[in-house]
Amino acid sequence: MSWYSVIYTRARHFKAQNYVLGTLVQASFYVCVLIELLILAFSSFVYYGITCQLIENDIQASLYMVVYGLLTFMMLWSYARVIFSSPMRVPKEYEMDEILDAKLRAVTPFNEQGRPMLDSSTEEQITTQRRIMDDFAAARGVVMVEVDQQGRLRYCYECRVLKPDRAHHCSSCGHCAVRFDHHCPYLNSCVAAHNYKFFVLFLLYLETWLIWNIISALQAIVHYFISYGANDRLDMILPLCCLTVLQFTSSIWPLGELLRYHWLLMSLNETTCEQAKIPNIRGDPKANYDIGRWKNIEIVMGWGLWLFPVRTSASDGLHHPINYVSPVGSDTTVRVTVATAESDGTRTSPTTTPLP
Incomplete structure (x- = not known):
């Protein structure tokens, strides 16, 4: 911190x-x-x-x-x-109720300060944590590709939400922000999906x-x-x-x-947070969000009015195109594909595709 x-x-x-x-x-x-x-x-x-x-x-x-x-x-x-x-906070459909959150906390070790110690979880706890979060995501119809090193979806125990891809908890603001980049104390503002173009x-x-x-x-x-x-x-x-x-x-x-x-980050479709910790994308450990320089820039700046601080982003902050790098392996069971916005402004729904 x-x-x-x-x-x-x-x-x-x-x-x-x-x-x-x-x-x-x-x-x-x-x-x-x-x-x-x-x-x-x-x-x-x-x-x-x-x-x-x-x-x-x-x-x-x-x-x-x-x-x-x-x-x-x-x-x-x-x-x-x-x-x-x-x-731009995480939407309500990613938020767990108190009962389900209590079940998840019951199988999660915490330190004396009340912070979750996920790396100290046993194999049985990891399996239960993964099942609770996967079942919740399936019930809510939300799809995420980012997982931790144990294959669990990312969960914020402070905000009680499953983190959408590229979302992170801002300890300064006290809540999870969608496509979080960093918190700037000189602006007293969290820089994320809602204002990154303006920044x-x-x-x-x-x-x-x-x-x-x-x-x-x-x-x-x-x-x-x-x-x-x-x-x-x-x-x-x-x-x-x-x-x-x-x-x-x-x-x-x-x-x-x-x-x-930040021009380099935008051209690579990365965030400051992702520079410090590379996201782990399910289905391909080498996958990233880089789909080409100009398409990356369009995701942030939109299709026009690049020089004006008006909202023209081509991304909703929750769904992101993925560049899969590694060939499909036999040990990989699921790959999640998130479609990009089409030129007419429509967006196809996320789909889960089984691999051979």
């Missing part, structure tokens, strides 16, 4: 005991968002009040203002969609915004030393130079590296 997950978890427990103070504590987690907005306001003040004033050509300065305003708008639009998009666009527009600031600032600095002496207007040149250095370093690392990393 990360350091910020510990803070989030303690805040939830505190809120359960004292709702008013706990709510205020959770609201304080937006302090990073507030600081980021203040930095943006200062950057805008420097850009309009100093950078554009040092550019002598009025038409060029006006054009720079328009481009800056457009980039700022798109960045803030994407930023707001990341933060305020409702989390990528936010990184893209923020990086473009920084580069535009740097290009404009360099031109303004050149004009300053042509028009003024080195010490004539220190109140203008010092804030501009300091901000330019900060923006330059941020555009390379961490922001530039983060954008490159």
Whole structure:
């Protein structure tokens, strides 16, 4: 569990005991968002009040203002969609009732802190756990391909749900998220299926915004030393130079590296969580979700309006196309195939296909 997950978890427990103070504590987690907005306001003040004033050509300065305003708008639009998009939780049909959950807990070992110790299960317990979860999935008509190393479907004992493929429990938010990527404390938001496109666009527009600031600032600095002496207007040149250095370093690392990393993840149809722990797909231990670069990107970005933070994803977050790698083995009994969305927007139902 990360350091910020510990803070989030303690805040939830505190809120359960004292709702008013706990709510205020959770609201304080937006302090990073507030600081980021203040930095943006200062950057805008420097850009309009100093950078554009040092550019002598009025038409060029006006054009720079328009481009800056457009980039700022798109960045803030994407930023707001990341933060305020409702989390896509696991649907009710994956949730076990209390009686069935109690049966599963009865055959699962727990440690002193109440956390399940699945690796300590006996063979008999594993068989019973697998049967309970398989029967529940069949009764609810839900199909999952991801299993653990013992062939069991993945179950969250905290949320009391079977985890759909690629879903994981976010310890910061306190619930399971569909196609979970990571929790970002600097946005105070869980990045998952519901807002991953918006997150990528936010990184893209923020990086473009920084580069535009740097290009404009360099031109303004050149004009300053042509028009003024080195010490004539220190109140203008010092804030501009300091901000330019900060923006330059941020555009390379961490922001530039983060954008490159998530572009790679999107082109491979992977998540940050899956980079740390490779999913185990039933029927083929080497199978993955990579169906080709452009199809992978379309799953996240949709069929059009890629550059706009509107919901266009081609995936419902619960069903995913699978790229089977290994040849069919005689020891494999079941392979689950999940159909991809067709161009007309329809989706075929998941099917279970017996292997020879």
